[in-house]
Amino acid sequence: MTGILRQVRHFIEGVKGFSASGIDAGLRKQPAPDLALIAADRPCAAAGVFTTNLVRAAPVIVDEARLRANPDRIRAILINAAVANACTGEPGLYKAEQSAIWTAQALNCRPEEVLVMSTGVIGVQLPIEKIQSGIPVAVSELRPDGWSSAARAIMTTDTKPKRASYEIDGINVSGIAKGSGMISPNMATMLAVVATDANVPVVLLQRALREAVDRSFNRIVVDGDMSTNDSVVVMASGAGDVTVAENDGTLASLTIGLSAVCMTLARQIVYDGEGATKFISIRVTGARSIEEARQIGRTIASSTLVKTAFYGGDANWGRILAAAGRAGVELNAKKLALWYDDLQLVLDGTPVNYDEARANTIAGQPEITIKLDLGMGLQEATVWTCDLTHEYVDINGHYRT
Amino acid sequence: MTGILRQVRHFIEGVKGFSASGIDAGLRKQPAPDLALIAADRPCAAAGVFTTNLVRAAPVIVDEARLRANPDRIRAILINAAVANACTGEPGLYKAEQSAIWTAQALNCRPEEVLVMSTGVIGVQLPIEKIQSGIPVAVSELRPDGWSSAARAIMTTDTKPKRASYEIDGINVSGIAKGSGMISPNMATMLAVVATDANVPVVLLQRALREAVDRSFNRIVVDGDMSTNDSVVVMASGAGDVTVAENDGTLASLTIGLSAVCMTLARQIVYDGEGATKFISIRVTGARSIEEARQIGRTIASSTLVKTAFYGGDANWGRILAAAGRAGVELNAKKLALWYDDLQLVLDGTPVNYDEARANTIAGQPEITIKLDLGMGLQEATVWTCDLTHEYVDINGHYRT
Numbered sequence: 001m002t003g004i005l006r007q008v009r010h011f012i013e014g015v016k017g018f019s020a021s022g023i024d025a026g027l028r029k030q031p032a033p034d035l036a037l038i039a040a041d042r043p044c045a046a047a048g049v050f051t052t053n054l055v056r057a058a059p060v061i062v063d064e065a066r067l068r069a070n071p072d073r074i075r076a077i078l079i080n081a082a083v084a085n086a087c088t089g090e091p092g093l094y095k096a097e098q099s100a101i102w103t104a105q106a107l108n109c110r111p112e113e114v115l116v117m118s119t120g121v122i123g124v125q126l127p128i129e130k131i132q133s134g135i136p137v138a139v140s141e142l143r144p145d146g147w148s149s150a151a152r153a154i155m156t157t158d159t160k161p162k163r164a165s166y167e168i169d170g171i172n173v174s175g176i177a178k179g180s181g182m183i184s185p186n187m188a189t190m191l192a193v194v195a196t197d198a199n200v201p202v203v204l205l206q207r208a209l210r211e212a213v214d215r216s217f218n219r220i221v222v223d224g225d226m227s228t229n230d231s232v233v234v235m236a237s238g239a240g241d242v243t244v245a246e247n248d249g250t251l252a253s254l255t256i257g258l259s260a261v262c263m264t265l266a267r268q269i270v271y272d273g274e275g276a277t278k279f280i281s282i283r284v285t286g287a288r289s290i291e292e293a294r295q296i297g298r299t300i301a302s303s304t305l306v307k308t309a310f311y312g313g314d315a316n317w318g319r320i321l322a323a324a325g326r327a328g329v330e331l332n333a334k335k336l337a338l339w340y341d342d343l344q345l346v347l348d349g350t351p352v353n354y355d356e357a358r359a360n361t362i363a364g365q366p367e368i369t370i371k372l373d374l375g376m377g378l379q380e381a382t383v384w385t386c387d388l389t390h391e392y393v394d395i396n397g398h399y400r401t
Numbered sequence: 402m403t404g405i406l407r408q409v410r411h412f413i414e415g416v417k418g419f420s421a422s423g424i425d426a427g428l429r430k431q432p433a434p435d436l437a438l439i440a441a442d443r444p445c446a447a448a449g450v451f452t453t454n455l456v457r458a459a460p461v462i463v464d465e466a467r468l469r470a471n472p473d474r475i476r477a478i479l480i481n482a483a484v485a486n487a488c489t490g491e492p493g494l495y496k497a498e499q500s501a502i503w504t505a506q507a508l509n510c511r512p513e514e515v516l517v518m519s520t521g522v523i524g525v526q527l528p529i530e531k532i533q534s535g536i537p538v539a540v541s542e543l544r545p546d547g548w549s550s551a552a553r554a555i556m557t558t559d560t561k562p563k564r565a566s567y568e569i570d571g572i573n574v575s576g577i578a579k580g581s582g583m584i585s586p587n588m589a590t591m592l593a594v595v596a597t598d599a600n601v602p603v604v605l606l607q608r609a610l611r612e613a614v615d616r617s618f619n620r621i622v623v624d625g626d627m628s629t630n631d632s633v634v635v636m637a638s639g640a641g642d643v644t645v646a647e648n649d650g651t652l653a654s655l656t657i658g659l660s661a662v663c664m665t666l667a668r669q670i671v672y673d674g675e676g677a678t679k680f681i682s683i684r685v686t687g688a689r690s691i692e693e694a695r696q697i698g699r700t701i702a703s704s705t706l707v708k709t710a711f712y713g714g715d716a717n718w719g720r721i722l723a724a725a726g727r728a729g730v731e732l733n734a735k736k737l738a739l740w741y742d743d744l745q746l747v748l749d750g751t752p753v754n755y756d757e758a759r760a761n762t763i764a765g766q767p768e769i770t771i772k773l774d775l776g777m778g779l780q781e782a783t784v785w786t787c788d789l790t791h792e793y794v795d796i797n798g799h800y801r802t
Contacts, residue, residue, distance in 0.1 A: 055726030057736045089751035122719020318523020325456030333456045350490035350525045
């Protein structure tokens with residue numbers, strides 16, 4: 001049904017119909033790019049997935065309304081770093097809308113066709129004059145290959161820009177993301193913008209995005225916190241050769257392409273987790289349902305005791321079982337089995353006579369796969385996380401100062 | 402109805418009918434007390450509250466069964482540090498029961514009258530010969546004023562022994578506890594033993610303990626993890642002057658006395674939280690129910706972003722609102738109000754024009770009270786927690802090594 005998924009070597013070569021830029025609007029304390037613009041040369045189908053936090057930032061409120069009212073005519077996304085525009089009340093909403101108005105004027109489209117995203121400190125109003133002067137510069141800098149500049153402009157505590165491009169069956173998909181702290185499933189605290197050149201009906205684009213997010217951003221945990229601003233938006237320009245339909249394999253191809261981009265971005269976020277030194281895959285098998293497997297995986301991935309043990313390279317597996325036991329999911333402690341990579345540590349809930357030195361060696365690796373088998377069913381899920389380190393404490397103890 | 406609650410100055414002066422000891426049985430890597438015994442000179446009424454983790458240590462399984470079968474004839478509690486006897490299967494259960502048999506022989510009572518508790522590393526079998534040789538020593542060291550020795554023997558990463566004594570209306574209540582990491586509500590990962598000289602029917606003792614635990618240990622969060630071994634047990638000797646009954650005020654007095662001891666012990670645990678430098682009270686008001694208030698308080702208290710911000714003395718209040726928003730409780734972001742001590746920072750979900758320097762000064766204090774008002778109802782709850790520090794990462798990165 002579906003063909004070859006090809007990872008595009010030169011990340012973010014651009015996607016037909018789109019251009020991007022990233023410029024310095026003076027929003028940060030230090031000079032650095034802080035305002036990104038993604039623009040399409042025609043109205044696009046678009047879909048979004050947003051934070052489930054009940055404290056929602058102004059741009060999330062604005063974008064959700066626009067994607068409900070106007071999902072087949074989105075032209076651009078303006079993204080600023082430094083200020084989250086969250087907990088900013090009516091003035092915050094007004095400023096988000098005003099930013100869209102200025103962007104629309106500069107791009108010669110309607111304000112309802114422009115989405116906005118913000119990331120940064122909560123509770124501070126957008127410095128709206130700086131946004132106003134930045135927008136014409138961002139528009140003038142728009143380039144088909146400007147995605148890397150955009151990826152750089154949206155970074156906060158990220159140490160690297162995050163980007164990915166795939167091609168499958170003639171469909172091109174590219175995306176950028178930011179996020180390294182406040183990362184939790186449902187949604188990871190992050191922003192991502194994904195673009196495709198396929199021609200996609202809105203309802204199919206929504207379905208494909210939901211599935212891609214479920215396979216990617218909803219599987220990662222950095223510190224278990226969830227932000228007020230999490231947003232993933234996909235735009236489809238239709239400037240390419242493929243029109244996506246439900247039953248001819250093209251929807252499957254789009255879903256695979258979107259998923260590949262989102263998974264790559266999600267993994268980049270975990271690799272770049274605040275202060276992280278290790279990438280940990282937690283695979284929970286033998287579950288009665290995927291949801292239960294994921295719930296246990298998330299609880300393990302959120303445990304500060306588990307995460308500090310990996311930082312110390314200590315195979316303290318008891319903490320993994322203890323975390324599983326408090327996940328709120330029925331389990332039988334006597335049926336648990338645990339592996340670090342291919343080394344089995346636990347069988348029937350008790351330790352086997354394993355090689356302790358080897359277990360600690362594995363726990364000290366930069367990449368580790370933990371497999372916990374519940375012995376209760378046939379379902380499984382994998383969650384990705386990182387360790388909890390001194391540097392995490394440094395970064396988050398003084399984020400605003 | 403109830404009289405004066407008097408904090409006994411010299412902690413753990415002893416409670417009529419009980420003696421205690423703490424000795425070095427050689428369980429730790431370094432010489433130090435590691436085996437504690439609390440014994441009554443007659444059969445006691447007893448009640449317990451245990452971890453809700455589904456991975457339960459052997460001593461928890463043993464004690465729950467004994468308190469079900471034999472709640473009015475408990476004579477002693479043997480507690481060891483260093484090894485948790487969790488994830489140890491049938492051999493672990495056998496060793497827990499064998500420890501009780503030896504203790505009963507030395508005390509000349511029945512094995513079913515002895516409870517056991519363990520704390521330490523998960524997945525390691527009890528060094529049973531050391532326990533066997535330690536028991537007669539612990540028995541020979543029993544003293545009415547031996548509680549402080551017992552409190553010292555059960556410490557793990559604790560830096561201070563934890564103990565409290567109160568007297569109310571002729572009822573004496575004393576207790577010891579251990580616990581500094583893996584502390585979460587429902588139950589905090591900790592052990593506590595409380596003794597009273599009142600004569601109490603089992604059913605009233607259970608009710609009073611449940612209420613005391615709800616007001617104390619179930620309100621504290623150090624790192625959000627919950628252990629396999631959490632246990633609080635109370636024993637009532639009846640050697641004092643008061644017999645507790647339901648309707649004459651004595652049950653209320655007992656409940657207040659038990660609550661005072663448990664709250665003092667719980668606060669000591671938070672003060673001694675692994676690496677903690679700050680004591681943070683999170684008071685959630687204006688809730689529709691106590692349970693919802695507590696759920697939001699716990700989510701804030703468990704947020705690593707909130708806890709690292711307090712470590713850094715950074716009044717990053719947006720993280721508190723963001724944590725509240727993901728607590729799984731309905732709330733209206735526009736109604737939230739927030740105070741640090743008596744300084745109001747947020748009204749109607751947005752920041753007021755507060756004194757930033759003063760907010761940071763408060764965030765840097767050793768004791769801070771955060772009040773979050775939801776504006777939805779009349780209920781409230783308070784949760785206590787500590788900050789997340791470099792030292793926490795140190796301690797837990799290398800706990801076993």
